[in-house]
Amino acid sequence: MNVTEANSVVLRKLLIFTVIMFGFGFALVPFYEKICEVTGLNNLLQADTLTENTQVDTARWVTVELDANTHGLPWQFKPLQSSVRVHPGELTQVVYEVRNNSDREINGQAIPSYSPQLLGKYLKKLECFCFSKQVLKPREVRQMPVQFLIEPGLPDDINTVTISYTFFELGNDNTVSLDISASQL
Amino acid sequence: MAAVHDHDIAHAHDHHPTGLMRWLTSTNHKDIGTMYLWFSFIMFLTGGVMALTIRAELFQPGLQIVNPEFFNQLTTMHGLVMIFGAIMPAFVGFANWQVPMMIGAPDMAFARMNNWSFWLLPPAALLLLGSFFAPGGAPAGGWTIYPPLSVQMGMGMDMAIFAIHILGASSIMGSINIITTILNMRAPGMTLMKMPMFVWTWLITAYLLVLVMPVLAGAVTMLLTDRNFGTNFFNAAGGGDPVMFQHIFWFFGHPEVYIMILPAFGIVSEIIPTFSRKPLFGYSSMVYATASIAILSCIVWAHHMFTAGMPVTGQLFFMYATMLIAVPTGVKVFNWTATMWRGSMSFETPMLFAIGFIFLFTLGGFSGVVCAIVPIDIQVQDTYYVIAHFHYVLVSGALFAIFGGAYYWLPKWTGHMYDETLGKWHFWLSMFFFNLAFFVQHFLGLAGMPRRIPDYALQFADFNMISTIGAFGFGLSQLLFLYVVLKCIRGGAKSPAKSWEGATSLEWTLPSPPPYHSFETPPVIR
Amino acid sequence: MKDDNKQPPKGTWLQIAKAVFWAFFGVRKQSDLDSDASSLTPAQVIIGGLIGAALFVMSLIIVVKIVT
Known part of the structure; x- marks a missing residue:
């Protein structure tokens, strides 16, 4: 394999890598939303559910x-x-x-x-x-x-x-x- | 490292165009390197004028020179111009000149792409600077272009986004070129572990660039579609999240700060051994530390966002990870110091800049560790302390290394020695005024002065006045650098092939200035 | 162009782990480096580095969990 061919192999690999990373930037969006959902950080649009019967603290206002x-x-x-x-x-x-x-x-x-x-x-x-x-x-x-x-x-x-x-x-x-x-x- | 090679003789059949066409069509790594360096110097002066306008406004409390809207545009554009226009192209310029000569390659791997990646820069710069004249003016929400401000601004923001796209494409092409050159074009016998440190740091930097530049391109593309095509990536009202932009941006942004400092490490690692007349102490450690810094830099981004709203576990994770980056960085500083230990040192201008770099970069690194501590960061977030911190790592870090490298290789590039006396003046003036301008900003930040404001409370007046005086002194000192470079290009004492007694790498085996086509027959490294 | 890695890699997992560990710390002996350079392939180092980074992240998370 001569240098020119070897170079274009590296070029192709790096270009593919670049495109993947560009896509990765966009993939971060659903990933971020998933993390927020899992950790419960950012659920603005969902109703909360009460898991247990909460005790009412009548002594406090x-x-x-x-x-x-x-x-x-x-x-x-x-x-x-x-x-x-x-x-x-x-x-x-x-x-x-x-x-x-x-x-x-x-x-x-x-x-x-x-x-x-x-x-x-x-x-x-x-x-x-x-x-x-x-x-x-x-x-x-x-x-x-x-x-x-x-x-x-x-x-x-x-x-x-x-x-x-x-x-x-x-x-x-x-x-x-x-x-x-x-x-x- | 010694090399035997055939002396390249100017080719009789070499008909490269002259005048403007030579530069427009050049595929020669030396020409392109020169253009990169001049471009970055012009952008450095442009960003510098913005900085001086900012400092002039802050000379006294109250509004004197510019209105607040324009002030915000200046702070934003100063950041963008200096990072994407001055520092990064300067390092690519060094890579273009030095990497082929240091590894014994005839040119860059993709010479035409090299020309293209340079000539993308001037249009991008015009687009970026042209945003000042757009309705609503240039971007004014800070160089980090956070939404919601960046979604609301006028069309100047669109121009800046396109400029960032083009600059990113240029960087990616440049990096691909550099990686391919280093991996495939080394002279026989030049194994990876024999490469000069500068080549190593650039190899790792280039990998970081292809890793994160596309992510930035994605982030600004999302901004663009949010602005113009009705998507809601960052719009809380439409189900998006502005904090997500900060995460994506800093996933790029933190490796970016290492992109701007690793080549500086490389330059300093060339200069220190030369003027200490000793080989670099712990070469292998330096390679490993560079790789380590590059990997760690990808997992600490959220330390820029401690106040953006984050669970305490996240804060602690990013705090610990950030503080641990100081370990490989510290290894480097100790290695440079150990290189100087018992060396027969001499203090020419490049060495002065390199020592200045080590001294001040370490200071900037320490203030970085201070900022990494969450409770302190919450206090100093968005204050002048942060400004002082990153100017210590970027001006006295990256920029001083660029100056040092320029003085170090100027005799090689031009064939003339620069004016040593003026060079030393340039260093000492820069050193003095830099510290005058930025050291006091630590105090301003600790006292609570916020960044990106055109007016401030009276108790900050004295330090601001000192800082402005320092900034003008520093800015004017750079004209001396321009004069020294021009004088060196026009003439001066002839430089021998090996301009510095202690220099060892391959480029010093070429005559000064090197022939237009060097190492067409690869040198043999023993 | 470089076909000088024809001989099968001799790097053991232990050697990769050691190289990666010292790389994270940023210190490596010259003699160890020479043996790394001769026996480890780039793919091994990259995979080792990624595993090392993952372990590093996990250990930090564990530390954070302990202190909070």
């Missing part, structure tokens, strides 16, 4: 503040009560109301956010409008429940927590059109 935001879509979005007091372990239902102020049908997706961050670990949601996209007809008003409980394991020094939802607009092809021009940034 936690104030849950409810917050609502919209991001770039003409909806009015608010909780019906701004906060609730709950016992850890107690199943609670709160209701959010959303109103489409525009004359077109809009798909929206709510993304939750918790404060303190730690709450994510102890908050179990059995039902939430954030598990699926919401389609609102022009001028439609909708009331949507969130059913949750806070596990009694929540550290003792936390007495007030905040659950916040932000609605993003989904395009017809499920894309978010974040209408922010660079000049606004």
Whole structure:
């Protein structure tokens, strides 16, 4: 085998390797999602299930503040009560109301956010409008429940927590059109 | 390592084009190496002007020179230009010049692809710099182009993404060329374990490049489709995850920092033995340590993301793995020191830069170990401490090694000795002003000054002023380097074939400057 | 071009393991290196290196599990 042939063999191997690594970059996406699923790190769109009967800690009160935001879509979005007091372990239902102020049908997706961050670990949601996209007809008003409980394991020094939802607009092809021009940034 | 070879005589039948066409069409590794080096120097000055604008704005609290939007574009572009435009092409330039001459090959394995991989760079650079003139300006979300900011920006971001694609393709082609050259084109008798350290480090670097560059290309492609074609890889609202970008990016990004330092290790491992007049201490250890660093570099990426949200087990894993990388790196530092031990040392400019490298790179390495400790990292994340850390490893690490290498091989490349006095001035000015500019940034970071901000609280004013003075001094000192190089190209004392008394590798058996086509008959290594 | 590895590889698993271990530490004796270079094939070293990396990762994970 002369040098030119040997060189093209190496070239071919390395090119194949490059293509594989390019594919590997994309393969990291399902891999990442799988890891998140297995470790339970990022299940925003799935309802939690209660495995055992949780004991209600009636001696303790936690104030849950409810917050609502919209991001770039003409909806009015608010909780019906701004906060609730709950016992850890107690199943609670709160209701959010959303109103489409525009004359077109809009798909929206709510993304939750918790404060303190730690709450994510102890908050179990059995039902939430954030598990699926919401389609609102022009001028439609909708009331949507969130059913949750806070596990009694929540550290003792936390007495007030905040659950916040932000609605993003989904395009017809499920894309978010974040209408922010660079000049606004 | 001695070599016997036929002296290459200029070929009478050699009709290579002259003028501009020579450079456009050149497939000669020396021409292409020269172009790489000049390209990277131009990009170095471009990124340097951005850095000085940043520092000028930070000279005093308040907004004086640029508005915050443009400031953010400058910090982002300074990073991209310096990493992809200056440091990486400079090392490829060294590889082009030196690898064939050091292993006794006539040229690179794929000469035409070599030309192509260089000429991809100028269009990519124009695209990257052109993003300043796009509506909305250049990317402004930091060089790491994290979503969601990078998904929201104007079309300047698209231009930067394409530029990264092209630069990545260029790097991959360059690496394939270098790997093939090293594996297949060595002169008879040049076994892998006889190769100079610089060739070894580049072989490993090139493997790292083909390993991770395609992953970066994939990551920015996902950004591109998220921006323009309605996919939702990184869009939380559409079921994606912005943190996933950080994982994919740093899977590329961490090996990338070793891509930028391993060739520097190689250059220093050539310079230190030459001016200590002793063979490199622990050559085999150096090879093994380089390989070890390369492998470990692939499993520590998430230490860039300790504050992004990670289970404590993940934090501990990446903290331990990161701290263990310091072991092979430490082995290298000890080997260089042991090489100098009882050597008959002399302190010409390349040696000064190499010693400066060891000293300051070790400092940067230590601040890296400090940043690896999770509780401290959570404190100093996104502060000037991190800025100080990576400028110590990239400027006084990679860049000092590039300067050292340039001085070391300039007599070989040009046939003239450079001006030793001016070279020493360049070193001492760089050394002084570099530390003036960046040492105080450690204090700024520990005191809590965040990075990537155009304005800051009053208590940071004094250190920022010192840092700016240092930065301008450092920047202006580099013009001296330009002058020394130009003067050396135009003339000066003739350099013998072996420009340095203690030099041993194969390129010093060629006359200075080497003939346009060298080692057409392979040398025999005894 | 290089066909000088015609003789069958003599590297034993122990030798590969030793070479990989010292490679991770970054220190290797010159004499050991010479014997590695003559008896180990690149494929052996690469596979050994990957196994070594996997073992390294697993041992770190075990350490992390112990301390948390």
